[in-house]
Amino acid sequence: QAHDYNVFLCNTDEIAEAEIRNLNSLAAQGVDGIITLATHMGQAAVTTFLDEYEGIPLVMVNSTIHHPQVSVVRTNNFRGSQIVVEYLVQKGHRSIGMLTNVGVRHIQTNRALGFQEALSEHGCRYDMIVAEAPTMDGGYQGTKELLQKYPEITAVFTYNDLMALGAIRACHDQGLRVPDDIAVMGFDDTHPGAMSIPSLSTVRIDTFTIGRESMLRMLALLNEPNQTFPPINLDVQLVLRESA
Structure with a gap:
């Protein structure tokens, strides 16, 4: 909101076909960029999508996808x-x-x-x-x-x-x-x-930080579309309660 962007949320129930369908739908509507969380899509599916929609930045959380248009945010x-x-x-x-x-x-x-x-x-x-x-x-x-x-x-x-x-x-x-x-x-x-x-x-897992870092990375990609950014790696923390 501070940067005057609107956010569209899509739920895929962790189904790869639904992820591809939503990606294509969002891209066809002319969104500026897309952030995905814990996707089931493979390298081939993402490459095919980005070949069709060349230039759209994609931030993927907890992914191993390698592509010039993809930037990764991951937890350890x-x-x-x-x-x-x-x-x-x-x-x-x-x-x-x-x-x-x-x-x-x-x-x-x-x-x-x-x-x-x-x-x-x-x-x-x-x-x-x-x-x-x-x-x-x-x-x-x-x-x-x-x-x-x-x-x-x-x-x-x-x-x-x-x-x-x-x-x-x-x-x-x-x-x-x-x-x-x-x-x-x-x-x-x-x-x-x-x-x-x-x-x-x-x-x-600090979900707030994941969301913040993903959006900051997206803003960076939008501001510098020709720049390649390294993956963002986020630490985790052990929380001890009663069950162990």
Whole structure:
């Protein structure tokens, strides 16, 4: 608003086809630039879009897309998973399972890779992973599967806070007390996690800073369309509450 721009918001429900459809619709309406969040679109789809709409700046949050018209803002999801594992191992956990997002994208991959690398460095098993929908129900069903496959697990780390809330409920229904019998940790630091019982230990992502830096980068691209800018990398923070 301070720079006299209007903002249009589009929801795609994390469906790649809907993302492409919305990108084309926005570009056809003559928008000055587009910011995408955690896209499922691949390199080929983005390249095809930008070949058709040459000159429109695109800021992509948590993306690995490489293109002269694309500027990237990303959080350190890899490091976020590492600090979770380091904390849990320090607390004495050696058998840690993870619930990942059944969808495949950069943000999910880096969270899983950080988890696996950190466990490997500590000499722990790192393949106790189940993929589910990134929802409370997905967390519930995924945790039941984890506990059935790997009953030795003493901690569960989830792709996001919603899955962690489902995990806590699944543990309760299995007769396990959180955190006395099993620890649960999420990712994102959303409000429901802070209000749950037990309150959720998680990794904080500064969503305000993500939005601000994305818009500042877009303004820079609009002011200097021929300039190439390096990626913006944002840190994450461990938030310890009652669940771990």
